[in-house]
Amino acid sequence: MSASFRSSSTAERVISALRSQGGVATSAELQAQLGLSQPTVSRALAPLIASGEVRSLGAARSRRYLLPRYVDGVGREVPIMRVDAHGVVTPLGRMVPLPGGGFWVDEADGVSRRHDDLPWFLNDMRPQGFMGRTFAAAHPELQLAADPRRWSADDALKAMAVYGDDLPGNLIVGEQAFERYHSLAQRASRVGSWRDYPALAEAAMQGTLPGSSAGGEQPKFCTVSGGRHVLVKFSPVGDSPASERSRDLLVCEYLALQMLGQAGHPAASTQVFSAGGRIFLESERFDRTAKGRIGMVSLEVYNAEYVGKIDNWAATANRMAD
Structure with a gap:
């Protein structure tokens, strides 16, 4: 059997071993799985790394080989x-x-x-x-x-x-x-004041307004108003019960945040406006500053990664404190 054939065969076995281990392994793990020596595994990896088919990350004993x-x-x-x-x-x-x-x-x-x-x-x-x-x-x-x-x-x-x-x-x-x-x-949405919000709401409903992709089913848009990065939720136009309920809920959210702030608890700075047949709840974004950004992670995502039990937010917060 020629050396080139043996090398090709060993390389295929290394790739198969990497795939079976989820695409990442150390040299020692490859040696153990394949029953090969360290020099043999290294020789098989060298051309794979050179071609980009396998990536080598880290140094010495912490080195990992990725597929x-x-x-x-x-x-x-x-x-x-x-x-x-x-x-x-x-x-x-x-x-x-x-x-x-x-x-x-x-x-x-x-x-x-x-x-x-x-x-x-x-x-x-x-x-x-x-x-x-x-x-x-x-x-x-x-x-x-x-x-x-x-x-x-x-x-x-x-x-x-x-x-x-x-x-x-x-x-x-x-x-x-x-x-x-x-x-x-140069591309970000900017407004002179809240009086521009009805036009932005129409653009958001048509899907033509650029901006962040904040979650939630409530219609909303992001913009910059007076140098402040804001998230603006808005109600539907009309007098249907659903429209009235949406307007009431936005006002209630505003009042709840005001009460939290007055009680000394951290809360978003908000304002509420009525224009164009809609109610607009403007909140200053807590992940933006005048010049930069602030990292954030939701309680839902943190809970899924580090706590694991899903019941209610208060219980999750208590588990985090413990």
Whole structure:
């Protein structure tokens, strides 16, 4: 048997072993699974790494070998950047899609590990709810389902990596989204005052208003008003019971937040306006500053990752305190 044939056969076995281990393994794990020596595994890996078919991350005993998976519209590796409150951008790390739908995240200054799905800290960035549907309608070239609840993890990643320059929180995923971030100031929705809100509400209902993809089914839009980044919920036009109920609920939400603030509890700064037959509840975004961004994660996502029991928010908060 020729040396080249043996080398090719061993390389195929290494790839198969990597795939069986979820796309990531150490040299020792490959040796144990294949029953091969360290030099033999290293020789088999060398051409695979040179061709890009296998990625090598880390050094010495912490080194991992990854089998990258190509994601349409994204590629085999995705940089993750973070923007601080002053607008300074630094690398958070890089993410590598793996066979079977997993992802490896190599953090610049934190723990690097494999995730079975999209990393938990990206879940709140997924376009969802009312604004997620308008996101899908505004970008038909992505060929995403109209309802974000039907998106796969790869679909959500493609949405983030291509048009995710203004998503909730302070992270930017992918080179295309980061390139768009540099021109965001010129493209962002801006208004002179709340009197412009009726026109923005109409644009949001038509799916033609750019902006963040905050979750929830309540119709809403994001804009910049007087230098403040705001999230604006709005009621339907009309006198139907559903329209009246929506208007009442927005006013109640405003009053509840006012009471929380007056009692000394952290609460969003809000204002309520009536114009164009609608009620508008304006809230200052807590994930934005005048020059930068603030990281955020919802209690739902945190609970799913670190607590695991889903019953009610008060109980989850108590478990976090414990």
